[in-house]
Structure formats: C-alpha cells, structure tokens
Amino acid sequence: MTATDRTPSDRADVCIVGAGPAGGIVAHSLAERGHEVVVLEAGPRVPLEERLERMERHQRPAHDWTDVWDMGGDRDAYSSTGDVDYPLNRTRIKGVGGTTLHWIGYTPRLHPKDFEMESRYGLATDWPISYGDLRPYYAEAESEMGVAGSEDNPFAPPREASFPMEAFPPSHSDSILGEACEELDIDVHSVPQARNSEGYDGRSACVGYGTCTPVCPSGAKYDGSVHVRKAEEAGARVVDRAQVQRLEHGPDGERVEAAVYATPDGTEHRQEARQFVIACGAIETPRLLLLSQSETYPDGLANSSGAVGRYLMDHLLYLVTGQLPEPTGQHQVGFTTSVTHQFYDHEEETPGSFFVGFLNYAGPSPVEAALGDGGWGDDVTTAVGRSYGGHIGTEALVEQLPDPNSRVTLDDSQTDDHGNPVPDVHWTVGDYARATAEKAIQVQRDILSEAGARVDYATPDHSPLSGSHPMGTTRMGEDPAESVVDPRLRTHDLANLSIASSSVFPTGGAMNPTLTIAALSLKAAEHVDAAL
Structure with a gap:
C-alpha cells in the first residue's frame, strides 16, 4: 500500500482547515472555480465500507458512543467547567466528513426573527445579514446536500x-x-432532512437501518464526505490526520502566511496559501485562533475584539x-x-x-x-x-441567548497529543x-x-442535555470591536482569513444549524473566490 503523502503542496490558492460539511462545501465550490485548494483534516478518512462495522460497534453493549468513531484519548482531551457538563466528545467527530458522520440530519432554516433578536425583542444582537440575504444560499444548500x-x-x-x-x-x-x-x-x-427519500446525487434512498445516529451505513444520509469527494474530483487535495497546530501571520500582522500542521509521526509542516478558511467547528475554531497568539496578537489571532471563544451557545x-x-x-x-x-x-x-x-x-x-x-x-x-x-x-x-461568560478558553493544565493546551468548554445556560x-x-x-x-x-x-450544536464563538458583526468576522465571513483583523462555521452565528435560534452552516459556507466561498 502506498504511503500517504502529507507534505505541503508547493502551490495553494486556498488552505482550508477542517473537512466537515463546511470545509467540504467551501473546497468543492472553490476547486470547481479553478482554484488550487488544500484541505487539512485532523482526523482520518472513514471509508463507506467501514460504516457497517461501526454500526455493529454501536449495537454491542461493550462499546459506548465514543467508541463508534474513535473519539477520546489525548488527541481529543478537553475540560468542561460550566454550569452544565458539556459532553464534547459525544457531540463531535474528528475525521473526513466531520460531525455530520453521526448527525441526525435535520435541515430546517432559521426564521427571520432569529436574525433580528435585538430589533424585535431588545435581546442579544442582530445579525449583520438578514434572512433575505441568506435565502438564495439556503436554496442552493438544500440542492447541494439533498433535502x-x-x-x-x-x-x-x-x-x-x-x-x-x-x-x-x-x-x-x-x-x-x-x-x-x-x-x-x-x-x-x-x-426537512438531508436524507434521501429517493435516489439522489448518486446515493441510494434510505434503506431503513434505523441507526442514523451514530452511523448511516448506506450513505443515504448526507454527510460532509460527499462534498469532500466532489472537491477531490474537482482537483482539491485533502490531507487527513494533519492536525493544524497554529496559523502564522506575516510581519505586519495583516495576512496569514501559513498553517502549521503535524502529521501522525509528529513532524511539523507549513502549508502556505493566498487565502485561508477555518472550518473546524465552534470549539476547535476559537481554540486554533487562541493557540495562534503572537506578539502582534497576544490574546490570540483575529482577537482584537476579545470575542474569540466568547458567546458560546448550544440548543x-x-x-x-x-x-x-x-x-x-x-x-x-x-x-x-x-x-x-x-x-x-x-x-x-x-x-x-x-x-x-x-x-x-x-x-x-x-x-x-x-x-x-x-x-x-x-x-x-x-x-x-x-x-x-x-x-x-x-x-x-x-433557544438560548449569547452570553460573553459562556465561552471556550485554553486549559493550560492539560495538553493534547502534541503538547498544546486543550479546550476548556464553559457552557452557561x-x-x-x-x-x-x-x-x-x-x-x-x-x-x-x-x-x-x-x-x-x-x-x-x-x-438540560446538549443539542450537540455549539455556536457563536467567533461571532459575525459590522463592528470590529464587538465581533470576529464581517458579513463576508472574513476576519476583521486579517484580510485573507475567513471562517465557515456555526461559530460565526451571533444568535442561535432553536433550529438545527447545519443547513445554515452550509448556506454560510457557500457565501464564504463566493467571497474568497472574489478575493482571489
């Protein structure tokens, strides 16, 4: 068997961190437009033919939920210090396809009121975009995922x-x-749900295994690996088991120059690119920015507002x-x-x-x-x-409202398998x-x-139980003093760094967030393409 090449690409227009639905959709959209795309994913590839065996793991009493997708150990260590315990390793999966490998598949749209909480009720904040702005992207996302x-x-x-x-x-x-x-x-x-009621996009209709969470063996339920495969077919390069350790910026602090990632043997590499997109969820996205602190950004990359990691919400x-x-x-x-x-x-x-x-x-x-x-x-x-x-x-x-004291920080008392502080999830209800x-x-x-x-x-x-929908930790807004990214999903502080994730949600409503993540990812890809 040929060894996987995890060395950096010589040339990349875009480097994307994370191969879940957001990263896959952005990668596919940009690769189709002719850009050289590299995706770095912390977890492994999970071939479709392995999923039946993973379903059987779930059905055997000897295995718990995290065993199905090999979550746990030093790589996935975290702390939970909030009012309610946050079961992070039950809510996420590290691997090509991301957390949609075990999601339930519901794809409702947010309602107009979710974008206007301050205007309507004097609560929280408004999004800097409206439902009308996102509406065409919602339609495209439904078509892309198959709803x-x-x-x-x-x-x-x-x-x-x-x-x-x-x-x-x-x-x-x-x-x-x-x-x-x-x-x-x-x-x-x-x-509405991203599950095939008939054959769609080369995938079969649902065959009724009944194990949608934690695993769909047939592939009838959409997951992020669908767009990862399409991205690769369009020319993108996807590197699995390549944990990004930090992002490095140039001397003026205005642009990211490289993503530094580690391979399974501990070797570090630098992937340079013209544009960078972080698409690794509402916990690991702020963690990566906080780990990327420098003299220019002592409180974490893209964190001049102090909002990175804050306003953590879930349902x-x-x-x-x-x-x-x-x-x-x-x-x-x-x-x-x-x-x-x-x-x-x-x-x-x-x-x-x-x-x-x-x-x-x-x-x-x-x-x-x-x-x-x-x-x-x-x-x-x-x-x-x-x-x-x-x-x-x-x-x-x-629904819960954003609270600056509900947040993700770094826990310096514990380290992961590469010696980095683990995320501390402080979920306040x-x-x-x-x-x-x-x-x-x-x-x-x-x-x-x-x-x-x-x-x-x-x-x-x-x-309460967690809905497994972390949101809000790099919020979107017009004011750089109050938010991390602008309405184009680009960070206020760095001109070539965008974020495609539920972490950009200013408020969370009470609807499952994945369709909105997909819609925002299509929007982010459009803006990155324009910048290139």
Missing part, C-alpha cells in the same frame, strides 16, 4: 422553490401523537418519553418524521423559541436490559417480544433558556398525557 421535505409547515419562513425530494411519510407513533396534538390545537407537520435538548397501556408495535425508525414549529415565532420576548419533535421511539433496549440481567438466547427473544414497541416520546430544542425550557417541557407533557401515555422519563429542566 427531503414538504411545504406543509404553516410556520416555515418563505422559500423560493420546492424541496429537492419528497418528505418521508409520518410514522405510526406520529399518528398517535398527531391525534393528541389535534385535540390540543397544535399543528403538526413534516421536518438545550429535553426528552419526555412515556408508555402506552397497549403495545403499539412501533419500531425504531431512527429519525423524526413529524414536528411542530407552532411555538417558534413569538410576539413577546419570553418565552423564547423552541420546537417539539416526535421521536420514533420504541423504548429502552430490551436486548441490553436482558443481557445486563444475565439473560441469553430465548431470554432475549422473550424480552424483545414483551416490551419492545409500546413507548412514545418527544424531544424539544430550546442562562435564565432565558431555562424559562423557555419550562414551557417546552409542559407542552411535551401535555401531548403525552393527551395521548394516554404514562410519562416515564423527562429531562430535568435544571439539567
């Missing part, structure tokens, strides 16, 4: 064309919860599940097919935005329970027949999000109660 959806959502923002694919049909549990919502005057509709996730008196025969589908956005837009400032989705949930695994009790063979079969399929459940994603959560949990309980279910679990309102 299945329906125009049945009366609360959705305006759009310009139908979805690329038809929505998935409602599930059996959707009908049970939908009837309850009808009695409660709650409108129910489909949820609070609340689950409420229950059991019906009669078995339903519901089997795990693996993704949500029906939701309600009825509680998203609001006139008053509180409670904030949230949405409720119906889980295609069959209950706790009876196989794992039986094995844990020492059962085997017929014991497991009996347990499955007795208890599988009588449960229903809901999930809610809840805030009273606004907690008040909104109370409303969301009550709506979830009302739905299950109306459906005749006995609630058997509810996420405590004071101890």
Whole structure:
C-alpha cells in the first residue's frame, strides 16, 4: 500500500482547515472555480465500507458512543467547567466528513426573527445579514446536500422553490401523537432532512437501518464526505490526520502566511496559501485562533475584539418519553418524521423559541436490559417480544441567548497529543433558556398525557442535555470591536482569513444549524473566490 503523502503542496490558492460539511462545501465550490485548494483534516478518512462495522460497534453493549468513531484519548482531551457538563466528545467527530458522520440530519432554516433578536425583542444582537440575504444560499444548500421535505409547515419562513425530494411519510407513533396534538390545537407537520427519500446525487434512498445516529451505513444520509469527494474530483487535495497546530501571520500582522500542521509521526509542516478558511467547528475554531497568539496578537489571532471563544451557545435538548397501556408495535425508525414549529415565532420576548419533535421511539433496549440481567438466547427473544414497541416520546430544542461568560478558553493544565493546551468548554445556560425550557417541557407533557401515555422519563429542566450544536464563538458583526468576522465571513483583523462555521452565528435560534452552516459556507466561498 502506498504511503500517504502529507507534505505541503508547493502551490495553494486556498488552505482550508477542517473537512466537515463546511470545509467540504467551501473546497468543492472553490476547486470547481479553478482554484488550487488544500484541505487539512485532523482526523482520518472513514471509508463507506467501514460504516457497517461501526454500526455493529454501536449495537454491542461493550462499546459506548465514543467508541463508534474513535473519539477520546489525548488527541481529543478537553475540560468542561460550566454550569452544565458539556459532553464534547459525544457531540463531535474528528475525521473526513466531520460531525455530520453521526448527525441526525435535520435541515430546517432559521426564521427571520432569529436574525433580528435585538430589533424585535431588545435581546442579544442582530445579525449583520438578514434572512433575505441568506435565502438564495439556503436554496442552493438544500440542492447541494439533498433535502427531503414538504411545504406543509404553516410556520416555515418563505422559500423560493420546492424541496429537492419528497418528505418521508409520518410514522405510526406520529399518528398517535398527531391525534393528541389535534385535540390540543397544535399543528403538526413534516421536518426537512438531508436524507434521501429517493435516489439522489448518486446515493441510494434510505434503506431503513434505523441507526442514523451514530452511523448511516448506506450513505443515504448526507454527510460532509460527499462534498469532500466532489472537491477531490474537482482537483482539491485533502490531507487527513494533519492536525493544524497554529496559523502564522506575516510581519505586519495583516495576512496569514501559513498553517502549521503535524502529521501522525509528529513532524511539523507549513502549508502556505493566498487565502485561508477555518472550518473546524465552534470549539476547535476559537481554540486554533487562541493557540495562534503572537506578539502582534497576544490574546490570540483575529482577537482584537476579545470575542474569540466568547458567546458560546448550544440548543438545550429535553426528552419526555412515556408508555402506552397497549403495545403499539412501533419500531425504531431512527429519525423524526413529524414536528411542530407552532411555538417558534413569538410576539413577546419570553418565552423564547423552541420546537417539539416526535421521536420514533420504541423504548429502552430490551436486548441490553436482558443481557445486563444475565439473560441469553430465548431470554432475549422473550424480552424483545414483551416490551419492545409500546413507548412514545418527544424531544424539544430550546433557544438560548449569547452570553460573553459562556465561552471556550485554553486549559493550560492539560495538553493534547502534541503538547498544546486543550479546550476548556464553559457552557452557561442562562435564565432565558431555562424559562423557555419550562414551557417546552409542559407542552411535551401535555401531548403525552393527551395521548394516554404514562410519562416515564423527562429531562430535568435544571439539567438540560446538549443539542450537540455549539455556536457563536467567533461571532459575525459590522463592528470590529464587538465581533470576529464581517458579513463576508472574513476576519476583521486579517484580510485573507475567513471562517465557515456555526461559530460565526451571533444568535442561535432553536433550529438545527447545519443547513445554515452550509448556506454560510457557500457565501464564504463566493467571497474568497472574489478575493482571489
């Protein structure tokens, strides 16, 4: 087998850090325009043929979630010091394709109000761009990723064309919860998702493994490796297992000159380029900038505002599940097919935005329970027949506001496998999000109660789960004193450094962020192309 060449390219127009969906989309867009593109990715390549084995890891009790994608150890070390523990290695994946290798696949657009929080409610800040500005990029992102959806959502923002694919049909549990919502005057509709309901873009229709998180073995669910492959076909070079240690700027501090990266044997290389794009998520992006401190930027690269790492947001996730008196025969589908956005837009400032989705949930695994009790063979079969399929459940994603004290910093007491300080994630939730959560949990309980279910679990309102959607740590804005990047996604401080990531979100709304990341990545690529 030929050894992988991880030495720098002699010539590069653009160097991109990160090969997730943002990095892949930017790389593909720029390579198609004829530019010489190099992508540096900290993690390995994950061939599609390996994913079935990774799914099997997930299904075996001996393995936990992080084992599926080999997360952990010195490379992925971090600290969590906020009010709520932040399970970073369950929310991210380092590898070609990035965190979309295990995402759920939902692709809603943010609403116009999410761009106008200060103007509408006197809260947080406005984005320097509007929904209208991002609208054509949203449409392009839906086409590029392949989104299945329906125009049945009366609360959705305006759009310009139908979805690329038809929505998935409602599930059996959707009908049970939908009837309850009808009695409660709650409108129910489909949820757009980057999962093929038919063959699309050379990938098959969903074949129903039901293991969308943490792994889709068929490739029917979109992930960032799709655009990485397209970028390589267009001439881009993608170097895996090449951890970028720092960015180095020129003597005047106005331009980045090189990305310094380390290969698996510890050798450091410098990749020079005319333009640089950081696309490694809302935790590693600020960490890289902070690690790139210099005499010119003693507080971290591109950090003259002091905003690098600050304003960390996530979506609070609340689950409420229950059991019906009669078995339903519901089997795990693996993704949500029906939701309600009825509680998203609001006139008053509180409670904030949230949405409720119906889980295609069959209950706790009876196989794992039986094995844990020492059962085997017929014991497991009996347990499955007795208890599988009588449960229903809901999930809610809840909005939180940006807070400068919620942030990513460097923890000098721990180092990674190359001796760099690890990220310290200090996630602060805030009273606004907690008040909104109370409303969301009550709506979830009302739905299950109306459906005749006995609630058997509810996420405590004071101890939310992470939606696995970190955002906001290199925020976008017009004022260089208050933000890190401008509306063109270029850093205020360095003329050839752009950021494509959820880290640029000034506010986070309560919608899954990946489609917005993709739309912003297309926008960033357009601006980088113009600069070249």
